[in-house]
Amino acid sequence: MRADLPEAAAIETRDLAVGYAGAVETTRILSGVDLSVGKGEFLTILGPSGCGKSTLLRAVADLLPPLDGQLSVLGRTASEARRRREVAFVFQDATLLPWRTVRENVALPLQVGKKSVPRSVDPRPDHWIELVGLSHLADRYPHQLSGGQRQRVAIARALQCEPDILLMDEPFGALDEITRERLNDELLDVWRRTGTTILFVTHSVIEAIYLGGRVLVLAANPGRVQALIDLTPLKDERGLCRRESLDVQETAAHLRQLLQQGSSTA
Amino acid sequence: MRHRPLSFTEAIGLPVIGALSLLLAWQWLVPALGIPGYIVPTPLAILRTLGIEWRFLLSNAIPTWGEAGLGFLLGNSLAVILAVAFVYNPRFQAAYFPVVLLFNTIPVLALAPIIILIFGLGMLPKVIIAALICFFPTLVNTARGLNLATASELDLMHVLSASGWETFWRLRAPRSAPLLFASLRISATTCVIGAIVGEWIGSNQGLGAVIIQSTFNYQAERLFAAVVLASFSGIVFYAAVAQIERIFRRLHQGQG
Numbered sequence: 085m086r087a088d089l090p091e092a093a094a095i096e097t098r099d100l101a102v103g104y105a106g107a108v109e110t111t112r113i114l115s116g117v118d119l120s121v122g123k124g125e126f127l128t129i130l131g132p133s134g135c136g137k138s139t140l141l142r143a144v145a146d147l148l149p150p151l152d153g154q155l156s157v158l159g160r161t162a163s164e165a166r167r168r169r170e171v172a173f174v175f176q177d178a179t180l181l182p183w184r185t186v187r188e189n190v191a192l193p194l195q196v197g198k199k200s201v202p203r204s205v206d207p208r209p210d211h212w213i214e215l216v217g218l219s220h221l222a223d224r225y226p227h228q229l230s231g232g233q234r235q236r237v238a239i240a241r242a243l244q245c246e247p248d249i250l251l252m253d254e255p256f257g258a259l260d261e262i263t264r265e266r267l268n269d270e271l272l273d274v275w276r277r278t279g280t281t282i283l284f285v286t287h288s289v290i291e292a293i294y295l296g297g298r299v300l301v302l303a304a305n306p307g308r309v310q311a312l313i314d315l316t317p318l319k320d321e322r323g324l325c326r327r328e329s330l331d332v333q334e335t336a337a338h339l340r341q342l343l344q345q346g347s348s349t350a
Numbered sequence: 351m352r353h354r355p356l357s358f359t360e361a362i363g364l365p366v367i368g369a370l371s372l373l374l375a376w377q378w379l380v381p382a383l384g385i386p387g388y389i390v391p392t393p394l395a396i397l398r399t400l401g402i403e404w405r406f407l408l409s410n411a412i413p414t415w416g417e418a419g420l421g422f423l424l425g426n427s428l429a430v431i432l433a434v435a436f437v438y439n440p441r442f443q444a445a446y447f448p449v450v451l452l453f454n455t456i457p458v459l460a461l462a463p464i465i466i467l468i469f470g471l472g473m474l475p476k477v478i479i480a481a482l483i484c485f486f487p488t489l490v491n492t493a494r495g496l497n498l499a500t501a502s503e504l505d506l507m508h509v510l511s512a513s514g515w516e517t518f519w520r521l522r523a524p525r526s527a528p529l530l531f532a533s534l535r536i537s538a539t540t541c542v543i544g545a546i547v548g549e550w551i552g553s554n555q556g557l558g559a560v561i562i563q564s565t566f567n568y569q570a571e572r573l574f575a576a577v578v579l580a581s582f583s584g585i586v587f588y589a590a591v592a593q594i595e596r597i598f599r600r601l602h603q604g605q606g
Contacts, residue, residue, distance in 0.1 A: 166508075173505070179506050196510050
C-alpha cells in the first residue's frame with residue numbers, strides 16, 4: 085500500500101524488507117513495505133506483537149540494515165542520515181546512564197559521535213530540560229526520578245540532537261494511564277514547536293489516534309502493512325481530538341478489528 | 351528480630367571494645383594457661399618487640415611492600431588489558447577464557463615453587479606471584495563489568511554515532527568501574543599474601559623470610575610482630591585503594 089504525499093518526504097520505502105540476516109538462515113520480520121512519510125508528519129504505528137513495528141523503526145535508525153528493497157531517510161541512506169545526526173531514537177526503557185545526572189544525560193549527544201557529525205547543534209541541554217518541564221530536577225540522578233520523568237529526560241536527550249526525525253519505540257508503554265495522557269499532550273506540544281517528523285510505535289489504539297496525523301497498521305505472520313489511515317478528519321484546527329468523542333471511539337473500534345485480523349492470519 | 355540502628359558512638363566504640371576485650375583475654379589467658387612465651391607471646395610482648403625491633407622489621411617490610419605493590423600494578427594492569435581484548439574479540443575470549451578459568455583453579459601456593467624454579471631467588475618471582483594472585487579475579491570481574499552495558503545502551507551509542515573509543519569511555523568503562531574497584535580492593539590485600547608466599551619459599555629478606563626464620567628459631571615475639579606488620583600492610587594497601595576509588599568517583603561525578 086502506498087499513499088501519495090508531497091515529494092519532500094522524510095522517509096521513503098519501496099518494497100522494503102527488514103529482519104535479521106544470520107549465517108544459516110535469514111529471518112524476514114517485515115516485508116513489502118511501501119511507505120512515504122512527509123516532513124513534519126506525526127505517524128503512529130500500530131500492530132500485533134511480532135509484526136515488526138520496532139523492526140521498522142530500527143531500520144530507519146540504521147540499527148538494522150534492510151534485507152531488500154529501498155529505504156531513504158531524508159533522501160539519503162539510513163546510515164548517512166544517522167551519521168549526520170538527523171535521526172534520534174527514544175527507547176521503551178528510557179536508557180539513561182545511571183551515573184549521570186539529568187543534565188549530563190541530556191548532554192550525552194554533545195559528547196559522543198563528534199567525528200562523524202558534520203552538522204552543528206546548539207549545546208543547550210538546559211533548554212531541552214525546560215521544554216520537558218524538568219528544570220527543577222536537572223541535577224538529579226535517574227534512580228531519583230519516576231518512570232514518566234525518565235522518559236521526559238530521554239525525549240530531551242533526543243531533542244538535543246535537533247533531529248529531523250524522531251523515532252519513538254513505545255516510549256510510554258510502561259507508564260500509568262494518567263502519566264501517559266499527560267505525556268501525550270506534552271509530546272504534541274514539543275512536536276508543534278520543533279516541527280520534527282515523528283514515528284511513534286504504540287500498543288494503545290487510543291494513543292495512536294490521539295497523537296497521529298496518520299496511523300500505520302501492520303499485520304503479523306508475515307509482517308506487512310495492513311492499512312494506512314488518515315486521522316486528520318478527527319482532529320480540530322490545532323490537531324487535537326477528544327479521546328472520548330464518538331468518532332474517535334468508532335475509529336478505535338475499526339482499528340481494533342484490523343488488529344485482530346492482522347494477528348490471526350498465518 | 352529488629353534492632354534500632356547504632357548511634358555514631360556505638361558504631362565507633364563497639365568494634366574498639368570488641369578488639370580490646372579479645373586482646374585483654376589473650377594477655378591474661380596466655381600466662382594463666384601456662385603457655386610459654388616462646389610459643390605464644392602476649393600482646394604486650396609483641397608490642398614491645400615491635401618497638402625494639404622496628405628497624406629490623408621495617409627493613410624487611412620494605413621489600414615486601416615493593417613486591418606486593420609492583421605485583422598489584424602488574425597483575426591488575428595486565429588483567430584490565432586482557433579483559434578489554436576479550437570484550438572486543440569474542441573469538442579470542444572463546445578460545446582463551448576457559449584456559450584462564452582453569453589456571454585460576456591452581457592454588458598460588460602450589461604455583462609458587464614453579465615460579466621460583468623458573469625465575470630464581472630475586473625480587474622478580476615474588477612480584478610475579480603477587481601479580482598472579484591479583485590477575486585472575488580482576489580479569490574475570492572486569493570482563494564481566496565491561497559486558498554489563500545493555501543492548502539498548504549500545505543501540506543508543508550507535509544511533510548517536512559514537513565511536514568505539516567513545517562507547518568504551520562513556521559506557522563500558524563506567525559500567526565496569528564498580529566491579530573493577532571491588533576486585534582492586536580484594537587484590538590490595540591478596541598481593542601482600544602473594545609477596546609473603548614468594549618469600550617463604552626462597553628469600554632471606556622480607557616479611558615472609560622473617561616469618562619462616564623466626565618460626566625455626568623459636569623467636570615467637572618476632573614472628574608475631576612480623577605477622578602484625580603483614581596484616582597492617584594489607585590494611586594500608588586496602589585503605590589506599592579505597593581512597594583512590596573515592597577520589598575517582600568524585601572526579602567522575604564532577605565531570606560526568
